[in-house]
Structures are given as structure tokens and as C-alpha cells.
Amino acid sequence: MKKLWTLLKIDYTMALRGKFILLTLILAILLTVIINFVLPEKLNTEMNTYILDRTSNTRIATFLNAQGDEGNAIKIRATKSEEELTSMLTKSNGVGIIFEDNRVIIVKQGYEDEATLNLITATINLLTKKLTGVYSPKSFKYTVLEPQSTEKLPFNKSMIPPLIALDVFFLGFYLIAAMIFQDKNEGIINAYRISPINVFGYITSKVVINSSLAIALSLILGVATVGFHMNYWHYFVIVTLSALLISSLGMLLSQFYNSLSEFMYVLIAFTLVIAIPVISYFQPSFSVPFFKYIPSYPIMFEIKNIISSAQSKEIWSVSLLLAVELAGVLTLVYFTSKRILFGRRRSS
Amino acid sequence: MREFISLIKKDITNAFRDKLLMYIIVAPIIMAILILLFAPSLDSPKLRFAVDNSVPHSFTNELEKYGTIESFNSFSKLEQRVLMSDDVPGIIYRDGEFEVILQGNEEDYLKSLPGMIIDNASQSTSIMPIEIQSLDVNRSIIRNVLEVSILVIIIIMGGAIMGLMIVGDKESKAIKSLAVSPLTTGKYLFEKAVASVIYSFVSSFVVAFIMWRFAFNAVNLLVLIIPFCLFGVAAGFLIGIFANNQNSSIVFIKTLSSVVIAISIASVFVPHKLEWMLYVFPNFWAFKVLKIVFIDKSLNYFNSFLIAIITNSLLVLALTIYAQKKFKLR
Numbered sequence: 001m002k003k004l005w006t007l008l009k010i011d012y013t014m015a016l017r018g019k020f021i022l023l024t025l026i027l028a029i030l031l032t033v034i035i036n037f038v039l040p041e042k043l044n045t046e047m048n049t050y051i052l053d054r055t056s057n058t059r060i061a062t063f064l065n066a067q068g069d070e071g072n073a074i075k076i077r078a079t080k081s082e083e084e085l086t087s088m089l090t091k092s093n094g095v096g097i098i099f100e101d102n103r104v105i106i107v108k109q110g111y112e113d114e115a116t117l118n119l120i121t122a123t124i125n126l127l128t129k130k131l132t133g134v135y136s137p138k139s140f141k142y143t144v145l146e147p148q149s150t151e152k153l154p155f156n157k158s159m160i161p162p163l164i165a166l167d168v169f170f171l172g173f174y175l176i177a178a179m180i181f182q183d184k185n186e187g188i189i190n191a192y193r194i195s196p197i198n199v200f201g202y203i204t205s206k207v208v209i210n211s212s213l214a215i216a217l218s219l220i221l222g223v224a225t226v227g228f229h230m231n232y233w234h235y236f237v238i239v240t241l242s243a244l245l246i247s248s249l250g251m252l253l254s255q256f257y258n259s260l261s262e263f264m265y266v267l268i269a270f271t272l273v274i275a276i277p278v279i280s281y282f283q284p285s286f287s288v289p290f291f292k293y294i295p296s297y298p299i300m301f302e303i304k305n306i307i308s309s310a311q312s313k314e315i316w317s318v319s320l321l322l323a324v325e326l327a328g329v330l331t332l333v334y335f336t337s338k339r340i341l342f343g344r345r346r347s348s
Numbered sequence: 349m350r351e352f353i354s355l356i357k358k359d360i361t362n363a364f365r366d367k368l369l370m371y372i373i374v375a376p377i378i379m380a381i382l383i384l385l386f387a388p389s390l391d392s393p394k395l396r397f398a399v400d401n402s403v404p405h406s407f408t409n410e411l412e413k414y415g416t417i418e419s420f421n422s423f424s425k426l427e428q429r430v431l432m433s434d435d436v437p438g439i440i441y442r443d444g445e446f447e448v449i450l451q452g453n454e455e456d457y458l459k460s461l462p463g464m465i466i467d468n469a470s471q472s473t474s475i476m477p478i479e480i481q482s483l484d485v486n487r488s489i490i491r492n493v494l495e496v497s498i499l500v501i502i503i504i505m506g507g508a509i510m511g512l513m514i515v516g517d518k519e520s521k522a523i524k525s526l527a528v529s530p531l532t533t534g535k536y537l538f539e540k541a542v543a544s545v546i547y548s549f550v551s552s553f554v555v556a557f558i559m560w561r562f563a564f565n566a567v568n569l570l571v572l573i574i575p576f577c578l579f580g581v582a583a584g585f586l587i588g589i590f591a592n593n594q595n596s597s598i599v600f601i602k603t604l605s606s607v608v609i610a611i612s613i614a615s616v617f618v619p620h621k622l623e624w625m626l627y628v629f630p631n632f633w634a635f636k637v638l639k640i641v642f643i644d645k646s647l648n649y650f651n652s653f654l655i656a657i658i659t660n661s662l663l664v665l666a667l668t669i670y671a672q673k674k675f676k677l678r
Binding site: 018019022031034038040086089091092093102105109110112114116117118119121122124125126128132137138140143144145146147167170174175177178179181182185260261264268269272276279283284298301302314 | 375376378379382386389390391392393394395413414415427430431432433434435445446447448449450451452453454455459461463464465466467468469473474475476477478479480481482483484485486487488489490491498501505508509512513516519593594595596597598599601602603606607609610613614617618644645
């Protein structure tokens with residue numbers, strides 16, 4: 001225990017001298033300013049459908065205006081000419097629909113799949129049926145399992161989970177790698193080999209110090225942006241497990257490289273993999289099964305649940321999943337460190 | 349000129365020795381291939397539906413036209429699926445009636461979608477003929493943004509690697525031995541900058557070719573590469589001049605990357621009347637060029653392009669002057 005305490009003190013001094021703590025504070029201020037003052041509270045991210053009504057008496061436009069956007073599967077925006085419709089389509093991800101008296105033209109971008117086109121066709125079918133009075137609604141009912149979860153997070157607050165998962169936790173990932181390279185290049189690991197310090201103590205000290213910076217940053221960010229209106233106990237459990245996991249992954253990967261230049265691309269590739277589930281976070285209907293195995297996926301959704309004060313049923317299952325992943329990664333770190341860093345072969 | 353070539357030779361030899369060259373050449377290609385494999389799925393995100401076995405097969409077949417079906421043989425399992433983090437509505441058939449199961453926090457369009465499909469399935473014959481025209485756009489804006497972001501990362505990486513090489517020279521004391529050679533600080537930094545610019549140009553064209561084959565506009569790509577190359581050089585100089593070891597260089601990289609992300613977010617969301625607050629950041633102008641050319645697809649980029657070149661060049665120049673005082677080579 002005494003040896004571990006000494007190692008923690010050494011690594012803390014290294015973090016302090018390396019301006020890691022200053023960096024943490026700079027990031028806390030930067031992210032707080034972005035969330036509180038730069039990002040808007042409301043943002044329309046839905047796909048638009050642009051309509052051009054060429055029917056006699058513009059009956060489609062009149063009907064759509066009377067109906068409004070409420071309850072439509074597709075958000076509809078009216079245009080006045082084909083040029084305007086094409087111009088809007090060029091600038092956005094939407095599709096266009098031109099209504100004429102005897103036909104309907106769908107103007108697609110070109111990359112849409114069959115399912116999207118089927119959805120647009122179904123919308124047009126129902127719309128024309130409603131207009132001609134031949135529509136007979138099918139009987140079905142809705143059941144909402146969590147009516148209390150219908151309240152939406154403001155857009156700026158909804159950016160907190162991806163920023164924490166992609167920027168804050170990576171603090172530990174970056175910094176632990178820097179410490180490992182420093183230890184390798186300055187021969188510190190060679191000195192540890194002939195000292196009473198064991199592999200377990202070395203790993204624990206590095207992971208704890210670097211994760212604690214990410215945890216501190218997450219807590220500062222939580223207080224500065226959300227205030228005290230969330231369950232900080234749940235928040236602390238998730239950010240601690242996540243920060244430990246990402247820092248351990250940083251240690252696992254950085255051992256195989258000798259310098260930051262070599263490691264840069266691994267770092268970027270790893271960041272990209274971790275960033276992929278952000279697409280699902282902002283478009284939850286875009287669900288790819290393998291996303292669930294990328295740590296950032298459950299982390300982002302769980303932090304979102306916590307900051308929106310939703311009654312999350314997954315907090316403990318997500319915590320368990322992160323704890324199991326952490327145990328697995330730490331085991332790998334232990335054996336690889338023993339072989340690569342503390343083994344007979346020289347590390348650098 | 350001879351000194352210059354010998355310096356480039358030294359850097360290439362070092363890069364070969366450290367296997368760094370292999371990473372630098374191979375890594376962007378691997379990243380491009382990964383994007384090539386993954387990006388098409390962003391064009392048309394596939395919807396998913398959780399369907400109970402009680403639902404008639406004819407309706408399940410109809411539903412498959414709109415997305416992927418996940419089948420469940422019990423209501424409790426279907427309920428668990430609906431309650432998961434992603435937005436997957438459930439559909440069951442009870443007492444001769446369809447029931448749509450939602451969690452409650454789904455996007456508005458997804459709440460009304462299952463009902464619309466149920467409605468349409470029972471009366472799918474079209475009243476009016478439907479024709480389809482295509483604008484022949486082959487990628488969505490989100491895919492475009494992702495691919496261009498990868499290019500920007502690769503362009504700036506050239507500068508960052510150069511910065512780390514300068515830090516390496518400082519750590520190995522190679523820079524002290526250069527101080528007794530006829531080399532000036534300006535020449536030393538110029539050699540590093542040229543190597544980084546050549547790398548950024550070559551790697552970004554290779555990556556663009558892998559991602560887009562011949563379907564890209566070389567002029568547009570150059571308009572993107574030039575300001576970001578200059579910004580990459582400035583970022584590399586910042587790292588190389590101010591960082592003294594691996595630890596401090598990673599602090600610089602993390603701070604710089606966070607500032608770059610913050611400026612790019614701000615350039616999208618800051619209201620037009622407050623945009624002047626960002627004018628001082630050279631990377632804001634580079635992002636403005638990116639937005640005009642690749643997102644708005646406009647040709648009106650000249651002014652922003654020019655300001656991006658001027659501001660980034662001034663930053664490179666200021667850092668070079670500062671480095672001359674700090675490195676004191678000659």
C-alpha cells in the first residue's frame with residue numbers, strides 16, 4: 001500500500017509538472033462556454049420534405065396548411081417553384097414531391113434506399129386518399145411505456161453526453177499514453193524493473209491519476225452546465241467506470257508503441273471507432289447491433305438519462321457491463337505490461 | 349539547398365528507423381478504407397421495428413418494406429427491447445387490433461410512423477400514378493461531412509507529426525548539434541513545413557481517391573487542402589516550439605484539438621451578428637471555406653479562402669520569428 005501511495009505521488013507530480021491539471025481546467029472552461037453560451041437550446045434536425053403544388057386551385061397546399069406539421073411522419077415545407085425546390089434539395093438532406101392534377105413526382109437525391117422511397121410513397125398514398133375522401137383509418141392504439149420520459153432535453157444539454165464520451169474521457173486516454181512514452185524514453189521503466197515496485201502498482205497508479213482528471217472534469221462540467229438537478233451518485237458511478245475503462249484502454253494500446261508520433265494514428269483510429277455511435281445518439285432510430293459493444297454507446301445514452309432525470313432502468317446493467325469490460329481490459333493490461341513493459345526485452 | 353536535402357534525408361531515415369513512415373503512409377489508407385466501408389450506411393439510415401409473433405405475417409411482410417424487423421415471442425421481451433436506448437417502436441396484435449408500443453422519448457416522426465404504415469398496409473393501392481426523378485446526388489450531407497472531416501484530420505495530421513518530430517529533435521538534443529551547423533532556424537522550420545505540406549497533399553489526394561474514386565473536383569479539394577495545410581503547419585510549429593517533451597506535446601495536442609472542435613462548433617452555431625468574435629481564429633476561416641465549398645456547395649469562396657491563407661500564413665510567420673529567438677540556431 002505504501003509503495004502504491006509513493007507511485008501515486010510520483011504520477012501526480014508528473015501530471016502537475018506536465019500541466020495536465022491546467023489542461024483539465026482549460027477544457028472545463030471551454031466546454032462550459034460552448035454548452036452554455038454557444039450551442040442553441042433548440043435545433044431542427046429532422047429530414048424535410050419539400051412540396052411543390054401544381055394542382056388546380058393548389059388544393060394540396062391548402063390541405064397541408066390546414067393540417068399543419070403535427071402528427072406527420074414527414075415534416076413538410078412548401079416551395080413556390082421547381083427552381084426553389086431543387087435549390088432547397090441541394091442544400092439539405094430532404095426529398096421533393098411535386099403534385100400535379102394527374103400524377104405525383106418524387107424528386108429524390110439519388111442515394112436513398114428502397115425503404116425510404118417506400119415510406120415517401122406511403123405518405124403520398126395516404127395524403128391523396130385523405131384529399132379525395134377515400135381514406136378509412138385503420139383501428140390501432142398507442143401504448144407509451146414511460147410517459148414521464150417524453151420531455152426532451154434542450155439541444156445544448158443533449159450535447160453533454162457526446163462531449164463527455166469523446167472529449168472528456170479521452171483526456172485520460174491521451175495523458176496515460178504520454179506518461180507511458182515518457183517512462184519508456186527516460187528509462188524510468190528500466191529503473192522500476194530493478195525496484196520493489198510491481199506491475200499491479202504501476203498500472204493502478206497510472207490509471208487512477210489519469211482517470212481522476214477525467215472524472216474531475218466530468219463533475220465540473222456537470223455542475224457548471226446542468227447544476228444540481230440530477231442524480232450525482234448515478235453520474236459519478238458512470239463517469240468513474242467510463243474514465244477508468246478509457247484510460248485503461250489508453251494504457252493497453254500505448255504499450256505497443258515507443259513514441260507519440262507512432263501512436264497518433266492509433267489514437268485517431270480509436271477516437272473514430274468510439275465516435276461512430278454518436279450517429280445513433282442523435283438519430284436513435286439508426287440502430288446498428290454492433291454499436292452496443294462500443295463503450296461510448298451505453299455511456300452516452302446513460303449520461304443522457306441521468307442528466308434528463310429520466311427514471312433509467314439501465315443504470316446498473318450499464319454499470320455492470322462497464323465494470324466487466326474494465327476488468328477484462330485491466331487483465332489484458334496486466335499481462336501485456338508484465339511482458340512488454342516489465343519483461344526481459346527492453347521496451348525502448 | 350544541399351543542407352535542405354540532407355535534412356529531409358535525415359528525417360526520412362529517422363522515420364524509417366522508427367517505423368514511423370510505415371504508420372504515416374498506411375494509417376490514412378486504413379482510415380479511408382474504414383470510412384469507405386461504413387459511410388454508405390449513413391445515406392439511408394435503416395429503421396428497425398420490434399414485432400410480436402402475434403402480428404399477422406401479411407403485415408410483417410409489408411413492414412419489411414420500410415425497415416428491419418426484430419421478432420419477439422413474448423410481450424415482456426418486446427417491451428424490454430422498446431425500452432432500450434435506441435428508438436425502436438414495438439408492434440403487437442391483440443384482440444383483432446394493432447397496438448403500437450412506444451417508450452415515450454422517440455422522435456416525433458417515429459411516433460406517427462408505425463400508425464401510418466398500419467394505415468397504408470390496409471389500403472396500399474395508389475390513387476394517382478407516382479413517378480420518381482433523381483438529382484443524381486450520390487452521397488448524403490452527413491456522409492459528406494464525415495468524409496471531409498477525415499480529410500481535414502489527415503491534412504492537419506501532417507503538421508502535428510511535424511511538430512512531434514521537432515519535439516523529438518529537442519528531446520534527443522539533435523537540435524543542439526544543428527546549432528553548430530550552418531543551418532538557420534528559418535531553414536530548419538521551412539524543411540519541416542515542406543515535408544508536412546508534401547505529406548498532407550499526397551495523403552489527402554490518396555484518401556480522396558479511395559473514398560471518391562474519380563468523382564471529386566480537384567480544384568475544390570485544393571481549395572480545402574491549402575488553408576488546412578497552412579493551419580496544420582501552424583499547429584505543428586506551436587507544438588514543436590512550446591512543447592519540450594512527450595508529456596507537454598500531448599497537452600498541446602489535446603488543447604489544440606479541443607480548440608479546433610470548439611471553433612468548428614461555434615462557426616456553425618454562433619449567430620451571424622456575433623460571428624466577428626471568431627474572425628481572429630485562423631482555423632475559423634479554413635472551416636468557412638470548407639462549409640462554403642462542401643456543405644453549401646457554392647463557388648463564392650474566394651474572400652474566405654484569401655483571408656484563410658493570409659491569417660494562417662501570418663500565424664506561421666509569427667511562430668517562425670518567435671522560434672528564431674527560442675531555438676537560436678544561427
